Amino acid sequence: MAQTPRRIAAIAILAFRETVRSRLVASTALAVAGAIAVVRRATGGTDGAAFHNFTFYSLAAVEAILCVAALVAAAAAISGETRAKTLQLARVKPVPMFQLLMGHWIGLCASLALILAAAMAAVRLVAPQPVPERCSARIRPVLPSVREVAEETVAMAIRGGETNQTELSAIRRDALAKLPFATVAFSPGEALNFRFTLPKPLDASRPMMLEVAFASDSYSSKPLSVVCAIRRADASRSNTGAEVANSDVEVAITNITARQLVIPVDTARLGGATELALTMRHGGAEGQMPVMLQPRQSLAILVPEHATSVNFIRAFLVLMPLLAMLAALGLALGSLFSLPVASFCAVGLALSVLSAGYSVSDPDILEFEDAMPPTALQRVTREMSVIVVRSIDFVARTATEPEPATMLADGIAVEGAEAVRSLAWNGLALPLTMLAVAAFVLERKELP
Amino acid sequence: MPNEPAILVEDLRKTYLDFWRRPAHEALKGVTFSVERGDVFALLGPNGSGKSTTIKVLLGLISPTGGKASVLGERPGATAARRRIGFLPELTTLHHFLTPRETLRYYAGLFGLDAAIARTRSAQLLEMVGLSEAADRQIGQFSKGMARRVGIAQALINNPDLVILDEPTSGLDPIGASAVKKWIGQLAAAGKTVLLSSHILADVEDSATRIAILRDGVLRASGALRDLIPDAASPHRATSLESFFLDAVEVEGTPPIAPFLLEGA
Numbered sequence: 001m002a003q004t005p006r007r008i009a010a011i012a013i014l015a016f017r018e019t020v021r022s023r024l025v026a027s028t029a030l031a032v033a034g035a036i037a038v039v040r041r042a043t044g045g046t047d048g049a050a051f052h053n054f055t056f057y058s059l060a061a062v063e064a065i066l067c068v069a070a071l072v073a074a075a076a077a078i079s080g081e082t083r084a085k086t087l088q089l090a091r092v093k094p095v096p097m098f099q100l101l102m103g104h105w106i107g108l109c110a111s112l113a114l115i116l117a118a119a120m121a122a123v124r125l126v127a128p129q130p131v132p133e134r135c136s137a138r139i140r141p142v143l144p145s146v147r148e149v150a151e152e153t154v155a156m157a158i159r160g161g162e163t164n165q166t167e168l169s170a171i172r173r174d175a176l177a178k179l180p181f182a183t184v185a186f187s188p189g190e191a192l193n194f195r196f197t198l199p200k201p202l203d204a205s206r207p208m209m210l211e212v213a214f215a216s217d218s219y220s221s222k223p224l225s226v227v228c229a230i231r232r233a234d235a236s237r238s239n240t241g242a243e244v245a246n247s248d249v250e251v252a253i254t255n256i257t258a259r260q261l262v263i264p265v266d267t268a269r270l271g272g273a274t275e276l277a278l279t280m281r282h283g284g285a286e287g288q289m290p291v292m293l294q295p296r297q298s299l300a301i302l303v304p305e306h307a308t309s310v311n312f313i314r315a316f317l318v319l320m321p322l323l324a325m326l327a328a329l330g331l332a333l334g335s336l337f338s339l340p341v342a343s344f345c346a347v348g349l350a351l352s353v354l355s356a357g358y359s360v361s362d363p364d365i366l367e368f369e370d371a372m373p374p375t376a377l378q379r380v381t382r383e384m385s386v387i388v389v390r391s392i393d394f395v396a397r398t399a400t401e402p403e404p405a406t407m408l409a410d411g412i413a414v415e416g417a418e419a420v421r422s423l424a425w426n427g428l429a430l431p432l433t434m435l436a437v438a439a440f441v442l443e444r445k446e447l448p
Numbered sequence: 449m450p451n452e453p454a455i456l457v458e459d460l461r462k463t464y465l466d467f468w469r470r471p472a473h474e475a476l477k478g479v480t481f482s483v484e485r486g487d488v489f490a491l492l493g494p495n496g497s498g499k500s501t502t503i504k505v506l507l508g509l510i511s512p513t514g515g516k517a518s519v520l521g522e523r524p525g526a527t528a529a530r531r532r533i534g535f536l537p538e539l540t541t542l543h544h545f546l547t548p549r550e551t552l553r554y555y556a557g558l559f560g561l562d563a564a565i566a567r568t569r570s571a572q573l574l575e576m577v578g579l580s581e582a583a584d585r586q587i588g589q590f591s592k593g594m595a596r597r598v599g600i601a602q603a604l605i606n607n608p609d610l611v612i613l614d615e616p617t618s619g620l621d622p623i624g625a626s627a628v629k630k631w632i633g634q635l636a637a638a639g640k641t642v643l644l645s646s647h648i649l650a651d652v653e654d655s656a657t658r659i660a661i662l663r664d665g666v667l668r669a670s671g672a673l674r675d676l677i678p679d680a681a682s683p684h685r686a687t688s689l690e691s692f693f694l695d696a697v698e699v700e701g702t703p704p705i706a707p708f709l710l711e712g713a
Contacts, residue, residue, distance in 0.1 A: 003560025010557020014543065021545055085541035089602075092507045093558040094530040446510045448464070448501075 007095050011103025012110070019073060019111040028069040032119045035061035040126050050128035056409030062119045063319060063405055066112060070323045074108055074330025075342040082338075088447045098439035101331050105435060108327045113320055120319075124312050135311040135413045136209065136302035141194035141278070141295055150175035177366070181297060183215055185290040191281040192293070195233060196301050197274065204271025206304040210251060210278075213260040213298035214291055224291055225283030226253045230265060234275035252283065262302070276301065305413035315404035317419035321427030325399060328431030332438035335445075356392035366390075399426050452521050454610050454641040455483035455506060461514035462501050462665075475501040477665040478515065483643055483658070485609075488636045490652035491645040493662035494697055499645035500538055502662070503614050506643075507535060520610055531559065534608035538615045538645075540599040544588035548579050548598045551587060552605055559606040566605075573601035576631070592619035600628065604635075611635055613644040617651050629655050649689050661696040668696040 019025050036058045043054040078101070081087035090100055124131075153175045154168055162168060186192050202208065210228060228251040249270060251263050270276065278301075282291050293299060305311075329349075333342035359365045366386050374382065402418050460479045466472040476498045483489040491499045504510045505517055508525015522529035542551055549570055556566030574583045577597035587595055596619045603611060616632075617625040632655040635642055646652060652659060652673075660670040669676060669692075677688045 006557055006560045006562075010554050014546070014554055018543065018545065085537065085539065086543060088509060089535070089537060089541050090558060091509060092530060092533065092535045093555065093606075094527045094560075095558050096527070448504060448510050 004099060007099050008103045008106065011090075011095075011100055012106035015077060015104040015107025016110045017107075019077065019108055020114075022073065022076075024069065024073050024076065025111055025115070028065060028073075029115050029118075031065050032062050032115060033122070035065060036119065036122050036126065040128075043128065051131055052409045052411075054128050055123060056405055058123050059120070059315075059405035059408060062116070062123070063322075066116055066119075066323055067326055069115075070108070070112055070326040071330040071333075071346045072343065073112075074104070074327040075334035075346065076330075076339055077104055077108065078331050078334035079337070079339040079342060082447070085447075091447060096439065097335075097442040098436060101335065101435045101439050101442070105324070105328055105331055105431060108331075109320075109324045112323045112327060116320055116323060117316060120312055120316050124309065132308055132411045134206075134304045135306065135308055135408075135411045137199065137305040137413045137415070138211070138300045138302055139196050139198060140300050142197055143194075143296060146176060146179045146296075149179055177360075179296075181294055183292050183294050185292045186280065186282050187290040188282045188284045188286050188288050190290075191279050192295075194278045194280070194295065194299065196276045196278065198276065198301075198303060201272045201274050202267060202270055202276075202303065204267045206267070208265045208267045208270070208304070209302035210263045210265050211260070211298075211300045211302050212253075212263070212293070214293055215298070223254065224289065226291055227251070227281045227283045228253065228263075229279045229281075230270065231277050232270055232273040232275065233277035234273055254283070260298070265301075302412075308408075308411070311408060311411075311414055314414035314416065314419050315408050318402065318404045318414055318422040321422045321425070322399060325426040325430045325434075328434045332434040335438040335442045352392055353396040356389045357396060359389050360393040360397075399430065452518075453482040454485045454487070454520055455481075455489070455643060456518045457481050457502070457506070457515070458517070459515035460502065460505060460512050460517055462498075462505060462510065463513045475665050476505070476512070476515075479662065479665070479667045480515075481660045481667060481670045483641060485641050486636065486639055487658050488632060488642040488644070488656050490656035490659045491643065491662060492647065492649070492652065492659055492693060493645075493668075494647055496664075497647075497662040497697075498665040499647075499662055500614055501665075503612055503643070503645055507533070507612065531606065532609040534603035534606060534611045536599050536603040536611075536613045536616055538618065540592070540595045540619070542587050542595060542598060542602070545586055547584045547586055548574055548601070549583040551598055552601055555602045555605050561606070569605055569607070570601075573604055576604075577601045578627075593621055593624050596620055597624065600631070608640065610641045610643065613642065615646055615648075616644055617646070617648060625651070649693055653689050661693060663697040668698075 039054055039058040039061060043050050043057065078087070081090070087100075091097070150172050154172050157168060157171050162171070184192060210230070212228075214224075214226070229248045230251070231248045249266055251265060253261060253263065280291075280293070282288070306314075330342070330346070333345050336342070337345065366389065402414065404414055406412075407414050458480050460476050461474075462476040463471045464473045464475060479498065479502060491502060493499050501510070505512050506519050506524050508523075508530075517524050519526075519529045520532055543554070546554065552570035552573060553563075553566050556569065561569070571580075574580045577600055579594065579597055579601070582590070582594065587598060590598070596616075600613075600616065603613070613632075616628050620628060629651065632642055632644065636655070636657070642655075644651065644656070656673055658670075658672050659676065661668045673689075677692050
């Protein structure tokens with residue numbers, strides 16, 4: 001049993017050394033350093049936007065460069081071994097191909113981790129001042145799950161007399177696709193109520209923010225206003241035990257045309273709360289346009305969380321497994337194909353992921369409106385293509401969310417659970433599956 | 449199974465396919481031979497005769513189109529067999545950025561050898577191949593012959609029962625080639641089975657106990673050297689082996705030199 005770790009360690013050390021001394025890694029490191037320097041120069045200034053812009057663009061550039069480098073370096077590593085016939089020599093040793101690929105993967109990941117850690121440290125160190133001291137947890141309102149609402153919609157359709165299973169499936173699918181983006185509207189005199197559950201009691205000494213974006217700006221020529229009242233919803237007691245007579249904290253939003261509003265909320269009367277209730281009232285007069293909101297997308301409470309430096313470390317823990325997954329994908333492609341074919345496949349996969357993401361982000365794209373009823377073949381083809389697009393998007397979205405660059409730039413806390421999920425899915429489940437498939441093929445591949 | 453041959457090849461066939469999976473080249477056309485344990489067996493034949501293909505089938509690097517093969521009682525490529533095989537490929541394929549010492553430790557690692565054993569064996573093998581002084585220089589800076597010596601050392605790192613050497617003296621100077629022949633003799637004396645392929649008859653004349661001659665994927669002759677060449681013990685054995693080899697591969701005379709080379713300037 002002790003032989004397996006020894007074998008993997010021997011291959012990993014070799015792969016690490018080979019990667020570190022390769023021109024590709026040197027040029028990647030240079031490209032990363034160059035990108036950070038260029039973005040830093042372009043995002044001068046001392047306001048909060050400078051930190052946001054620099055962090056977002058520099059990390060996005062680092063992420064993009066390293067994703068490409070991970071894929072190419074991995075594919076080149078294994079196809080290079082095949083070309084140089086060192087793989088042939090390794091295969092006559094008692095090393096299962098899975099262990100060989102695993103060793104290569106670990107070595108590659110170690111070198112990528114070094115570059116990523118150095119890049120993230122550089123971004124943190126050269127970020128324009130002031131760097132926010134703490135990041136915030138983004139807490140979304142408690143809403144019934146999309147699946148529950150979709151099932152309710154289907155139940156309503158059944159109650160309405162719909163029995164055709166194909167139609168019911170279409171209704172369910174449509175609801176699942178559109179509900180996350182569903183808009184609610186409230187007119188003058190009307191109010192919307194939301195509830196928020198906080199992960200821990202609210203610290204009254206730290207600022208809390210209300211983050212909201214309305215979808216009404218383009219529909220009204222007159223300024224619209226909204227009055228928000230936030231109150232404790234867990235108990236009517238403060239953290240000192242005293243009765244809180246009126247815990248409502250009111251925030252008036254008089255101009256909702258801004259794309260995204262982040263409004264400080266006085267937490268003095270909300271300290272210790274674990275449940276908050278938000279009431280949004282239309283602040284305009286009778287006859288004014290309704291205010292529209294996508295509650296699942298653009299409403300949250302921001303509560304101060306851990307230090308920004310800790311957030312960088314957590315973002316690293318989310319990003320690194322993504323690179324590890326891409327390295328495994330590169331190794332798998334390099335095992336199956338020559339480097340040019342592997343690169344071609346990688347580009348094809350990247351384009352598929354991008355187009356699937358774009359298609360799924362707009363529910364109308366996957367809808368087919370015909371003047372004539374489609375033929376059976378057209379229907380099957382469409383059904384298949386929708387399934388393929390959604391599957392690609394599901395796998396890609398699970399792998400690429402959350403987006404640490406955006407979260408770090410926005411000062412949003414990367415949750416530990418997200419790092420764990422990224423590690424489990426991107427860092428273990430996907431890579432091990434890819435390596436197992438590649439090893440299965442490589443074991444049977446002829447190496448003349 | 450101690451009485452089982454170290455290598456058993458029966459009616460072995462291999463046809464290489466082209467891109468469209470059509471037969472492109474028939475490299476082995478029903479080869480049969482066996483190598484007993486403790487033998488030094490030489491596969492002889494001109495370039496393209498199927499020697500390397502036979503070795504690759506035995507190592508599990510390619511699969512045969514037909515026939516059977518077993519190595520140390522296992523199917524070719526089985527992990528249990530690979531543990532007991534040392535292999536020197538025709539071309540020295542090593543990582544150029546590693547030193548000989550690192551290379552040997554790497555291959556020791558692939559066999560899962562303990563670090564202390566790997567260290568000791570590496571040192572002993574480096575001394576054996578005469579590279580102790582150059583043990584910490586990168587292989588990329590080595591001559592072909594020096595790299596070949598590292599290749600030979602890596603083939604022996606696991607103390608194998610069966611050593612397969614594909615063109616072992618390729619790239620070596622006469623001193624190196626002579627040393628290789630001496631090591632082959634020592635391996636045989638230690639009870640190891642050696643399978644070597646070569647088209648250089650001098651490689652086998654001293655060390656091989658049994659030979660097989662291949663030509664165009666067909667076995668032309670096989671047996672103990674002393675049976676095939678009765679005067680193998682005579683001072684003229686090299687000439688005898690060469691004539692036997694040329695007869696076996698049916699080379700009828702040497703083609704004439706291109707006429708323009710004989711014309712005056």
